[in-house]
Amino acid sequence: MTDLSLTILPEAAGDAQSIERLHERTFGPGRFVLSAYRIREHVDHVLELSFTARIGTLLVGSVRQLPVLVGETPALLLGPLTVEPPFRGRGVGRLLMERALKDAKAKDHRLVLLVGDEPYYSRVGFKPVPKGRVTMPGPVDAARILVFELVDGAFEGVSGPVGPDWSKARAG
Known part of the structure; x- marks a missing residue:
């Protein structure tokens, strides 16, 4: 990232509209039927564990994390991760993920899950979840469910459905 003056900052409450517009441009209206979005309907992402990438004042990327349970085990669900198309392939997504995982x-936190392409996310250490061990709501390709252990062995013995951590769910 030598050619861009990039800053990675914790997401602020005032970033919500800009991030939503970024999601609209990069994912389109079909994003609302995805499994991860179904979970997001019930629980908010954690601002202090969600980040933006900016060049000057221009928002060029975002990553969010929200609290979930895998069976009875607390975890985070990473995503969406998105970068404006002109800035892809420059390490912005990787820097966002690395900051999110480090924080x-x-x-x-002990575990982070996501639904995504294994070749891309394995570069920062995500691994495929063994088939049948974790289920998500709605249609999802089980091969795209990935896990990152923030603590060695944290995924040992963990299985079950992924859903919102209801202790952190929105009221109403």
Whole structure:
């Protein structure tokens, strides 16, 4: 990232509209039927574990994390991760993920899940979840469910459905 003056900052409450517009441009209206979005309907992402990438004042990327349970085990669900198309392939997504994972570990989280392409996410250490061990709501390709252990062995013995951490769910 030598050619861009990039800053990675924790997401602020005032970033919500800009991030939503970024999601609209990069994912389109079909994003609302995805499994991860179904979970997001019930629980908010954690601002202090969600980040923006900016060049000057221009928002060029975003990553969010939200609290979930895998069976009875607390975890984070990473995503969406998105970068404006002109800035892709320059390491912005990787920097966002690395910051999100580092801060999650510093706040004593143990596991992070996501739904995504294994070749891309394996570069930062995500691994495929063994088939049948974890289920998500709605249609999802089980091969795209990935896990990152923030603590060695944290995924050992963990299985079950992924859903919102209801202790952190929105009222109403």
